[in-house]
Amino acid sequence: MDADRIGRTLARIAHEILERNRGVEDLALVGIRTRGVPLARRLAKAIREIQHHDPSTNLGVGPGSPAVDIPTGALDITLYRDDLMRTAVGAQPIIRRTEIPFSIDDKRILLVDDVLYTGRTIRAALDALIEFGRPKAIQLIVLVDRGHRELPIKADYVGKNLPTSVSQSVQVHLTEVDGRDEVEILDS
Amino acid sequence: MKKDLLGIDDLTRDEIYLVLDTAEAMREIGQRPIKKVPTLRGKTIVNLFYEPSTRTRTSFEIAEKRLSADTLNIAVATSSVLKGETLADTAMNIEAMAPDMIVLRHASSGAGHLLSRICRSRIINAGDGMHEHPTQALLDAFTIREHKQRIDGLKVTIVGDLMHSRVLRSNVLLLTKLGADVWVSGPPTLMPTGIERLGVRVSPDIDEAVTGADVIMMLRIQQERMHGAFIPSLREYFNIFGMTKARVARAKPDVIIMHPGPMNRGVEIASDVADGPYSVILEQVANGVAVRMAVLYLLAGGADVD
Numbered sequence: 001m002d003a004d005r006i007g008r009t010l011a012r013i014a015h016e017i018l019e020r021n022r023g024v025e026d027l028a029l030v031g032i033r034t035r036g037v038p039l040a041r042r043l044a045k046a047i048r049e050i051q052h053h054d055p056s057t058n059l060g061v062g063p064g065s066p067a068v069d070i071p072t073g074a075l076d077i078t079l080y081r082d083d084l085m086r087t088a089v090g091a092q093p094i095i096r097r098t099e100i101p102f103s104i105d106d107k108r109i110l111l112v113d114d115v116l117y118t119g120r121t122i123r124a125a126l127d128a129l130i131e132f133g134r135p136k137a138i139q140l141i142v143l144v145d146r147g148h149r150e151l152p153i154k155a156d157y158v159g160k161n162l163p164t165s166v167s168q169s170v171q172v173h174l175t176e177v178d179g180r181d182e183v184e185i186l187d188s
Numbered sequence: 189m190k191k192d193l194l195g196i197d198d199l200t201r202d203e204i205y206l207v208l209d210t211a212e213a214m215r216e217i218g219q220r221p222i223k224k225v226p227t228l229r230g231k232t233i234v235n236l237f238y239e240p241s242t243r244t245r246t247s248f249e250i251a252e253k254r255l256s257a258d259t260l261n262i263a264v265a266t267s268s269v270l271k272g273e274t275l276a277d278t279a280m281n282i283e284a285m286a287p288d289m290i291v292l293r294h295a296s297s298g299a300g301h302l303l304s305r306i307c308r309s310r311i312i313n314a315g316d317g318m319h320e321h322p323t324q325a326l327l328d329a330f331t332i333r334e335h336k337q338r339i340d341g342l343k344v345t346i347v348g349d350l351m352h353s354r355v356l357r358s359n360v361l362l363l364t365k366l367g368a369d370v371w372v373s374g375p376p377t378l379m380p381t382g383i384e385r386l387g388v389r390v391s392p393d394i395d396e397a398v399t400g401a402d403v404i405m406m407l408r409i410q411q412e413r414m415h416g417a418f419i420p421s422l423r424e425y426f427n428i429f430g431m432t433k434a435r436v437a438r439a440k441p442d443v444i445i446m447h448p449g450p451m452n453r454g455v456e457i458a459s460d461v462a463d464g465p466y467s468v469i470l471e472q473v474a475n476g477v478a479v480r481m482a483v484l485y486l487l488a489g490g491a492d493v494d
Contacts, residue, residue: 079255092488094210095210095214097213099216131221132221
């Protein structure tokens with residue numbers, strides 16, 4: 001996937017979010033560190049732009065109201081991983097800040113990550129998120145679903161299904177983190 | 189990181205920054221409605237304290253509990269040590285019950301090193317005699333960086349009982365590693381010989397030492413470690429080396445005043461300075477929990493060398 005394709009995919013997901021949730025009421029985006037965070041911010045921007053062009057989609061706040069910014073947070077799941085402390089050697093993974101500057105109680109949380117693979121990251125993210133409150137619902141958005149699930153987890157919005165083999169790796173590059181937008185499959 | 193945290197001496201610059209950055213993330217956990225993460229579930233941590241401590245022991249215990257470790261405290265006042273057991277024997281007995289970490293506070297310098305040699309458990313030095321108190325220096329650095337956004341190039345003045353202070357030693361090692369310009373001041377009787385070899389500027393004149401300081405760190409007069417006449421009287425000490433408003437005025441306008449606690453008000457620091465606008469003394473205590481969580485997390489995983 002190139003930059004253009006990623007942009008159009010996110011625009012499509014933004015439309016799907018508005019359609020499925022009938023507006024932006026109670027919605028909040030939470031990106032999983034690292035690359036889920038810029039994706040969540042881009043989705044927030046895309047949704048704001050849709051509302052701007054087409055006030056009729058702005059069901060949550062009524063016709064003619066100004067577009068609403070969806071609250072956006074960042075979640076670091078490292079402390080909830082199921083593979084911490086399982087090896088006798090090697091340094092601990094780096095922890096980054098979790099920043100959820102709003103109450104998630106009774107919100108519909110849109111959890112965003114770049115690649116869905118085994119599902120273990122999402123399992124950790126659900127545990128982490130629940131400790132901040134009791135959301136009304138949690139929906140999962142991923143840019144790429146590469147298959148090979150090890151847990152019963154399914155995404156609600158998928159940018160692209162990419163069939164891969166376990167020996168391959170899927171690398172998502174985003175301008176905010178990597179200086180360019182690209183999704184590539186690497187053979188190892 | 190190595191297996192144990194015995195002193196700042198063992199840490200590289202990068203490891204110090206790793207602890208500070210990790211602590212930055214840990215601090216947010218203390219602001220949540222549920223102040224707990226499951227990371228150290230099933231790990232047993234023994235807090236073995238041979239010296240009285242309120243702040244450090246409470247801070248470690250809160251940090252351990254926020255990471256979901258099982259903790260137990262051994263205060264020597266209620267233990268077999270009073271029946272004559274040696275530190276090594278006590279440690280071996282605790283070790284036989286397979287804890288994952290031991291947090292040790294002891295009056296003898298090098299007590300942590302002794303345990304490190306005989307224990308499989310990871311050892312965290314929570315203060316050994318007059319040697320080191322690494323987590324205190326790390327939380328001080330964290331507090332300084334929060335206020336000044338850097339440590340490199342700052343003038344940090346440390347005043348007080350330099351001879352008996354493990355906080356001084358750990359702080360000097362850390363601050364010089366990170367490029368601060370460290371000044372020390374105190375009575376000559378409490379000035380260890382050769383202290384300038386640690387890379388600090390020594391000035392017996394406190395007014396000179398605090399002039400233009402970005403950070404002033406006061407150390408406690410440790411009467412419990414003084415076996416001899418080091419100072420004529422506490423009142424005279426306050427007159428010559430006590431931190432007063434007039435002295436604070438010589439420092440930079442945005443100076444911060446630090447103290448590792450427990451404070452002797454009216455001895456090393458005036459009450460109006462301790463409670464004044466420049467004082468970050470209680471922030472140090474708050475940051476201590478996040479920094480200790482970072483240390484516990486980083487040591488709990490696999491060690492680089494074993």
